[in-house]
Amino acid sequence: MENYIPVLLLLGFAIIVASSILVLSWWLGPKKPLAVKLSAYECGVNAEGSPHAPFASKFYLVAVMFLLVDVEAAFFFPWALVYKESLQLGPILFVALVIYVAIFALGLFYIIKKDCLRLR
Amino acid sequence: MNTVDIAILVAKTLLFYLIVLHVVPIMVWVERRGAALIQDRPGPNRVGPFGLLQPVADFVKFIFKEDPIPTGANRGLFLVAPALILIPASLTLAVLPFGDKVKLFGREILLQVADLDIAILYVLAIGSLGIYGILFGGWASGNKFSLMGALRASSQVISYEIPLGLAAVGAVAVYGTFSLREIALAQDGLWFGWLPRWGIFLQPVGFWLFFIASFAETNRLPFDLPETEAELVAGYHTEYGSMKFGMFMMAEYMNLTTISGVMVTLFFGGWHLPFVADAMLLKWIGSQNLLGLVQVVIFLTKVAIFLCVFVWVRWTVPRFRFDQLMRITWGRLIPLGIVNLLVTAGVMLWLGGWK
């Protein structure tokens, strides 16, 4: 656990650097706001409608599928950690991997075949 | 822990943080001069010798610029977003093993900010936090281009996290540890007397996967869809000005440095010279502390080579379309990662024997 003290220190340094840059650039820069300057950049025309209007929901599917595959992939980590030393127990972890990967691949195949990400 | 220990800890952390922070101005110069070289033009050559002081000039100019907050923006999140991307980028460097260890003040000091036993997972986990800077920055700007860029960027980053993780799993399986220090230590010396014990020879496919995914994770060409200056203006940082924009750039180069460092450690022997074992190097140099310094230089040289490759690729390859990008990862890289894992496991079983 002592190992994590430097991580905390680094977090502190990072926060100091990031916030001091923000403060400095606000403090040193000129402040001459104009309505045109502060309007959203829209290639020279006035912005139409809400900037947060709903659109392309295929991003939603990407996020869902990522979540599921990520949870599945997270199980590979503990497996990989002990695979090398488990070899002396026989091929049990290899069998575990093959079955798991088969089911994982089935899910992946479904995602690609059914065009779950709306790529086409 | 007494005062000396704490002082060493603070000094060490600060030192490595400053090293990586100073990669940023150097990379700005390398990137601009590299682009100029590839496109056959002079590039920045007015400020200082060879234009070396150009990044300093850029910084001074950035910091003295007005930073307007657009009227449609969510002020709080708009200000926090650049920090949200810079802080994870700074945190990931904690586990990079810059060298073995030195002896100072009667203590053994590891040349690494923190030797965590879950180092690889730490890099992946903290690295995945960077997307919030993009997501919140794009949303808080109150601009359609920015929101579109942010959504694209985050779809891309999350999709390429999976092959990145799978490639790392291959390396973990081979070395049987999450600790980057132990992985680096295992790559000392030669196989059969002529082949460096580097990870790339054990995990060639894993390296290739990691290499490709790292371009997408750092939003570099050919995967720079989040920015796509031709269609989305500049993506999630369209509305950002002054040093807030500079912070996005800083984060990009720091991420590049970290991911290059991880690649060097996993696949290219970390701080080890090829063909020269550490014991031999120690005999030549004669001092453990000097050896530590040499190791840091070797490590940083390897990282620098990778950084140059990133620049070279950026100015050579055109970008992918969004659907191509998604098809590459879901249809090619992830299946390839799984096959790589299966083959790795099979070969290890074959070599380890059915005892």
Next chain:
Amino acid sequence: MSDIAAGLFGVLTLGCSLGVVFSRNVIMSAFYLILSFFGLAALYVLIQAPFLAVIQVLIYTGAIVVLFVFVVMLIDQDKLLEVVTGKTLVLTAGVLAWSLGLILLRALNHSPMAVPVSGQLPTLRTISLSLFTEYLWPFEVLSVFMLVIIVGVFVLARDKVNA
């Protein structure tokens, strides 16, 4: 030392959780949720479960909140506020939250506060080894569940999501 750290991260986690509930802007809620999960991860590190901490960050902060933010960004903000401030909804949510709180409180009362540990604490290696040997079949069944979830999610979302 670690008690102080635990206190600080506990306050961070709880405070940000309150921020999630009370903030009017849903994106701000997501922001507080990230901080709160981060504090939780730090607490896991403090009880010497670093693997749990990174998985917490990787899955919850890195994937689940992303999904949450995506959903919020894809729907109209103004409509969302109307839904959130509906009277019956607030009432139902209050009742549900109170009953959940009571259940948790009861569970807390009935569980021992400090479990005596005999001998060596299990390491990540021993836990993962037993996951893939002793508990292999439950683990594989879990992966079948995940497959079912993937198919189920797509079937449910297919008609509602237009490309």
